[in-house]
Amino acid sequence: MRLLKLYFLSLVAVFLFACSDDDEGPEYMFDREISEYSVLYDCETGGADSNSCFKIRYRYPYRLDDYAGLCLWFDTTIVNDTSKAVSDKQIRLAHDTSNEETYFHEYKKSGRYYDTIDVSKMVAPFIKDGYDSLQVALFSEYTDGGDPGAVQRLFLHFKDNFDPAIVVPDDSVWSNGVLLSWDRPTDQTSFHMIGAGSGKIYGYNVVIYAIDRPDEDIRDLKVSVQSPAGTDYTGGTIYKRNAQIVHTNDSVYVKELERNDKDKNYLRLVVFDGQGYDASNPVKNHFRMIIEGLRTRSNTDNYEYKVGFSSWDIVGNRSGSQGDVQVDPKNWKGIMTTDSIAPLMPSKIFVEEDSLFPGYAKLDSNNRVRIYWNRSVDPITFKHGITIDSELVIPKNCHVHECYEKVSKYIVEYYNKVDKSWKRNAEAEDRFGAHYIKEDDGTFKLDVLDTGSFVGDTIRRVAPGDTIILRILAVDNSGYKSDALLDTVFVSPGKLGYELKCPVGFVAVSTSDTTSFCMERLEHQDADGKFVTNVLHSEAVAACEAISASGFEVSLCRERDWELACLSGGSLSYGVIEEDDTDASDYLFRVCNVSTNDSTIAADIAKRDAGCMNPMGVRDLPGQYQEWVMGRSEDTIAVLKGSSYKIFEGLDRESIAYCTNRAFPFYTRPAYTQDTVYLYREGTQVDTVYAADTTRTLYKILTKSDFKDTLQFYDVVDSKGKVIGTDYSLYSEYQKGGKTWLDSLANGLTYKPSRKEPVFLTGEKRYYREASSFYKSPTIGFRCCAYKK
Template identity: 50%
Template sequence: MSRFMTIRSLFVAFLFSMAAVFWACSDDDSSVEFRVEREVSDISTLLQCAKGADSGAYCFMVRFRYPDDTESLDSIYLWVGNDVLDDTSKSVGDKEKSKATDRFAYPSKTEELFDTIDVTPYIQDYVEERESLMVALYCDYSGGRPGTVQRIYLYFGDKLAPSDINISDSTWTTGALLEWTRPTDQTNHYKPNELSGPILGYNIRIYSENKNEDLRKLKVKLESPDGIDSTGETLYLRHKGYHSNVDSVFLQSKEHGDSRKNELFLAIPDGKGYNNDNPDSNIFRLTIEGLKAETEYKIGYSTWDTCGNYTGVDRSDMRAWLTINTTDSVAPLMPTKIFTMKDTLYPEMARLDSNNRLLIFWSQSVDPYKREHDIEVDTVLSIPDTCLVDLCYEKVEMYRVEYWDRYTEQWVISSDVDTLDRYTKFYKPSGDTMKVSATGKFISDTIRYVAPGDTLVLRIIAIDESGYWSVPLIDTIAVSPGAIANEIECPEGFVAVKASDTNYFCMERMEHQNDSGEFMTNVLHSEALATCEAISASGFKVSLCNERDWELVCLSGGTLAYGVVQDDTVETAEFLFKYCNVATNDSASAANPAKRSSRCMNPMGIRDLPGQYQEWVRGRSEDTIAVVKGGSYRVMSGLESGEFGRETQALCTNRYFPYFTRLAYTTDSVYLYREGTRVDTVYTADTSRTLYKVLTKKDFKDTLQFFDIQDSSGNSVGTDYVPYAEYKQGGDEWLETISNGMKYVPDHIEVVFLTGERVAYRGASNYYRSSSIGFRCCAYKEQNEE
């Protein structure tokens, strides 16, 4: 039996005093008094193997709390399975004890409250034939009434259904596209983070309220991770569906005679688990052709794992089914060009406003009633005088404005799909700008959080009342780099910024990434500095950003406290949490540019100054050269994770000096002053008090071992120290636990006086590294020597 560190005897006494005797009744134990303080409690299972044991297919340990009353506790009996005790037994006799799986003597001198039993050897004969197994524990005393039998159940089988799928759909006149992502499946009750269990397949049911509509021969094409099937011969099956009974899951034929012609059953086998390494390999697309125009259909769907567990709407409750509606037969019309406000410094480019917003304009779309409408499509829509609204065409229902995300490589909605109430203002060209006009043909929208110098690929789709999408208007917009870029031409990969009216330089838009596109974190300050200085840029000196420069860019002239153009409709703490990943403990989002939000950006286009990673900078003096700026995804020690903590952590003006906590010591004289029976220890002389004793170095009893800290290249980067006794007792293996990946080389031993306090050892900043600290480089224009 292995031990766990627990609360000491004081807590035992408290619990014992609070325990109460109660009456426990059962069919065979009625009127028997059991004592609650004489039974184990807080039973839980650990899905792990005992230390030093061979790991089996199923490793289980049972953790429990000893009874509060252990004065005459003799032993603890264990039964695995219900062959001897059933799930209602409260007491045991000699017969049941003789058939116990095992018995453990109580270690009477232990001060610990909790213990564990490795039940792995006892369960191996059960795991293949059972889905769960009872484990019972009973405390045997040498005298007096015992407590009741206590139980816990181990689960082996998969009784956990897959996660539900979210089907997205798009429709047209005669068909629909259904798309979903392979769900995750947790197969083990004790491994909630392992979600890649195999998915057996999917049931899809297409249904029409019109009993006379025949859906049995709809044209169906499936695009799955395993290929494309348009016949139903390889990747999907018609008139089939997954079904389960008590102990198995199987494919079942579905009735498809004339009485059921208004529905089509499809079974789609899968057989694979969710692929975390390649999310795109989890996507399924089902194209259905042959539907009627402007008609409503119901889609039922369910997901099955290999054990017969399923999620979805496999039964007949159509209220939970997906509803789709096909469109009319004429799509809306869209122009071919997006117009913007031009920049005076860069006339061929679009300008942003002071809050990094881009105004776009396009000729309004219309929805013709018939194909022969005579409306001409160009950069604008030219509508003949004979083609009148509500006679020849009507206005579209809504617009969808999207941009192409180069990180995720997909279209992202920039402006929510909305009604035409969003587009009530009309514009017409006036010189080099657009002005509101009742007779204008253009409408406008705003793309927010755009960086200067960006190139945007935008897509606008008009959607009519029936849901029919227009051919998309796709256009590329080159955004002006702005006035700052007009002052300094930066090397590739850097963005023009300014710290003052005269201080222009270049900064990396995001934290520094290596050649593979991974953010460089967990590096020393010296390693970050060397990485930046190794970048070659003609006419520039590249280095870590100066602390003051970093801070002034973050403040953007003093107008921003956190280095972001903040949305006024969102509270500051919520904005920093949601868009900048401040104090979320979400390291995965910090590491993946595709998961970051472009909203965490200042007006110069610099991203993620608060949140994601803290950043090494060059300090203001030689003794503070290793300084960290910005917040990070970590919840900082000493700061609450709520509003105050996030805002405090993310301020542009914050500066941090990484440190380790070490024992405080002195090598100077120590003064002892007696005050009655108490002796006060101080470290400076006090003539107003009665001196008891002075300790000098010859009287000191404490010893510290000092180390020279070296990086992977053998370069010395600082010193550290630990109590000599701890070092000698733990040796090199113990030293590795505090080395943080550095090499600790013993240097010298020093006799000191330990003050009994712990202090922040600032000398550690030179050899401190953390997975939450990165850096970004800055490029400074080299001054021409006269």
């Protein structure tokens, strides 16, 4: 095979009569050089083999007078890699059609600035001879004998010499095993097709190494591999033991390794692939390897393993460690199994009780509940004698560092009843650094000496009467987790909640010292738990009135009640507890989904953030959906409160999310008049007014008989056949659009044409507020309120 020739591009110019570099320093003319040259991985139809399809695209020299064309030299037979200029003889050789290493491309005027040359046939012999890449020299030819530009160079790459993307597997360990997981890497196969990363991956070398323990035989550890092709438990199809992918000359193959007792602390595996990265379905790129049978550590051991990992494409390029301890040490990944003795956890969570409701957790003024549990310990031996109860009882002869160690951290989780999953409340070391002492009356006091036997955590944004299911785990220094402390905390309903005893789905709210009622915790949902949106105001009213609750009268929330509940006695601006150190706009966007344009979060309660809540437990008042309420008067009965996920142009999310903000739905319609129109000439302009002006000279009077425009009016009918409003459009639009257009205008209602009226269009738009009675939108929902009879 001929040696690979790679040379960097050189942009220099010489006089046409110069045959080589000289001592006088020729002056190069940049306006006679080609520029913006590039390689296209393409060829003409019916041209060379697709593996040798190349075009060179370039911009003509700025000076085209007397420009004859472009000379191309392939390889270095005529122009070597250091030449800045060529001689007249070399230019003549470029016209020699019998020479495969030269080519002349004649200039033909076309009015374009660019030209493209198909060089597929010229480079085919070089590919056949085994070249990996090829240099092409380009030089402009002029017929006027003037100074030429310099030789330009570019390179054609014929083979894939790009390594796959580097992969570092994720690991999860336990007492005697490890789970390695990774995604198939992308692989670029062509220098000239940037971004094409779906080259096929041959497979992966995986090496497990027991550090400094040559006596440990890990060659027969239990291994299973899950890949997009299936699962292999035996090493018969998807993976192979005692093997390694290697590359020799032009071949890539799996080499079987001798079973050598000197290397028994190595486990060498090959995982087969054969596919390229699947961008359309990323799940199909995932691999998992489970290795079982590693040594379990105790607190006094320091058993550690390392993993070497490399990925190979189908032509033999690789990334990552080859598996040799001396090669690419930075790519070795250390893993440490856990010890075999788990930390111990007590069996009870303690809380500060509400004095009015014994047995219930007290809720502070910021809707927080403080929880406490006895500190966990991590035994060093199995015969520790520690008793597990609501508090751990440690024998007198069991001392720290002799009988047990302190744990590294705690994980506190709460159960989300909506999506039936555990959510992380906290995982930290310093968060639980404070210790507490339990007083005789059951209360807890912060221990300034830090010797207390209890630790605590804060559960935030808790609603009155909530039931919180908690799970707490202790983690030792090796990552081994304790059995979970599972307990349930019942939160005090508060005096108001206890007295009102609201219907299911409602929470007690107070708008003054003397006024209280029940409000739906979330926007109204149907029997299947889906939020009810895209409804008329009248439909929202009917849905609330259809709810039967003993001792209560249920209706659509009144505007003033909704607003006062949102304000929470004037302490809130947006109806949400604001205790984070972030500005309101960010909090409304991140927690309450205000002006995000994300309708999926609004529709799925499991995706909503429970932190968007006011102190009384009412959620999502500022965001998710705007809400119909009962207006304060007959002319403003259909009113909207709050904001939604929709972005309102020209309005910032803070302004539209204020509790005091109110909105009136409307459609934009062409403004018109049926009154007499007076036209007064002002110079060359005609002024249109609708009242007579005796101080000016009248140009013309238009009455209804003179009006040229016509409006079509409609009776808007709901699903029950009731006329709920009137709408209108230009008669010309109605004639042109027909029934399909009218149905789109109706938005699920029925538009019955009622009459046509001649009008004078003023040329302006008007906010047609009468549309509020038949306005509906997928961004609008509602919630109901229940009032004591």
